[in-house]
Amino acid sequence: MKIALLGTGFGQAHAAVYAHRPDVTDVVVFGRTPAKLEKFADDFGFATTTDLDALITDPSVDLVDICLPTHLHADTAIRAMQAGKNVLIELPLATTMDDAQRVIDTQHTTGRRAFVDMFSRFSPANAHLREAAEDQRYGALLSLETESRTALLWPGYDLALGSLAMDVMHADFDLVTSLLGAPDTVHVTGTEGPGGRGSAADVILGYPNATARCSASSLMPKPYAMRGGYRATFTGAVLEHVTTAGPTGQGISTLTAHSADGEHTINLPDTHTYTQVIEHVLACLDGREESRIDPTSALGALRLTLDVHDELTATRAAHQS
Incomplete structure (x- = not known):
C-alpha cells in the first residue's frame, strides 16, 4: 500500500x-x-x-x-x-x-x-469506561471529569484559545458525548498565556441525571510533556485514569477502581492508540473490519467542540479588546 x-x-x-x-x-x-x-x-x-x-x-x-x-x-x-x-x-x-x-x-x-482519527476510541481505558457504563457494573454514571494538559510540543502550534477546543479538547468531548449524549447546558471559561502562546479552559456540561467537566491546558512547561485522564463517578465506584505521554502519544497509562471494598488496579493492554487507528483503517480497506471512525459518527462531538470553540474565541477577542 x-x-x-x-x-x-x-x-x-x-x-x-x-x-x-x-x-x-x-x-x-x-x-x-x-x-x-x-x-x-x-x-x-x-x-x-x-x-x-x-x-x-x-x-x-x-x-x-x-x-x-x-x-x-x-x-x-x-x-x-x-x-x-x-x-x-x-x-x-x-x-x-x-x-x-x-x-x-x-x-x-x-x-x-x-x-x-478519533484515536481516543481505541484507548483501552476509555473502552473499559464505555463498557462499564453500558453494563452498569459499577451502577449509574453520575459524574465524568476529563483533563488534558500539555506543553507546546509541536512547532507552529501555539494552542491558544482559538485552537484549544479543536486541537486538545475534541477527543474528550467525543468520550463524554458517547457516554452521556448532547448536553442540556454548556458553561465555558478560558484564559490565555502571554502573547497567545498556550491557554487553559474549563467546560461544565449539564445533563438531567449527570454532570461532566472537561478541563484542558497548554500552559505547561516543555518537560511536562502531556498528561491527563478522567475520573468517572458511578453510584458504586469511582474509575480513575491517569496517563502521561510525549509528542507521539506514547506513554504510561494506569486505571484504578475505587469502591467500598478498596482500591483495585485494572490491567490495561499495552497498546498505542495511533497505531490502533491506522491498523483499523487498513483493516477496513482490506474488508476485515467495519469502520468505528466514519465521519457520521464524529458529528456529535464535533458539534459540541465547535460550540465551545466559538465561546473560547469570543473570550479571546474580549481579552484582546
Whole structure:
C-alpha cells in the first residue's frame, strides 16, 4: 500500500507508525517547509514533495492521510476522494458542520472511504469506561471529569484559545458525548498565556441525571510533556485514569477502581492508540473490519467542540479588546 501523508506537524506520529508496518510499501510526505521535509527523509527514509496536487492525483496512492491544519481538512479530503482516494482525516473533521456534511456527501457520491482519527476510541481505558457504563457494573454514571494538559510540543502550534477546543479538547468531548449524549447546558471559561502562546479552559456540561467537566491546558512547561485522564463517578465506584505521554502519544497509562471494598488496579493492554487507528483503517480497506471512525459518527462531538470553540474565541477577542 502507498500512503500520501500530508503535513509535517502531527504527521510525525503517523509517520512513526507507517515506518514499522511491512504492509505499507511506500510513503510520500507533503509539506511546505524543506527543512521539515528533510527531517522526515532522515528520520524515516520517506520520499517528500512540495507538490500537493501531484501527490493527491498520483494513481499509485491508495490512502491520503491528512494531517494539515484543521481549516484545510474538509476541502483536502473532498479533493482526494474526488481523485479516487480513500482518506484518513486527523481530528477534528472540519471547522464547520456544513463542511463536515460535505465530506460525508462526497464519500457517498464518490464511493470512497473516509475515516476520522478519533484515536481516543481505541484507548483501552476509555473502552473499559464505555463498557462499564453500558453494563452498569459499577451502577449509574453520575459524574465524568476529563483533563488534558500539555506543553507546546509541536512547532507552529501555539494552542491558544482559538485552537484549544479543536486541537486538545475534541477527543474528550467525543468520550463524554458517547457516554452521556448532547448536553442540556454548556458553561465555558478560558484564559490565555502571554502573547497567545498556550491557554487553559474549563467546560461544565449539564445533563438531567449527570454532570461532566472537561478541563484542558497548554500552559505547561516543555518537560511536562502531556498528561491527563478522567475520573468517572458511578453510584458504586469511582474509575480513575491517569496517563502521561510525549509528542507521539506514547506513554504510561494506569486505571484504578475505587469502591467500598478498596482500591483495585485494572490491567490495561499495552497498546498505542495511533497505531490502533491506522491498523483499523487498513483493516477496513482490506474488508476485515467495519469502520468505528466514519465521519457520521464524529458529528456529535464535533458539534459540541465547535460550540465551545466559538465561546473560547469570543473570550479571546474580549481579552484582546
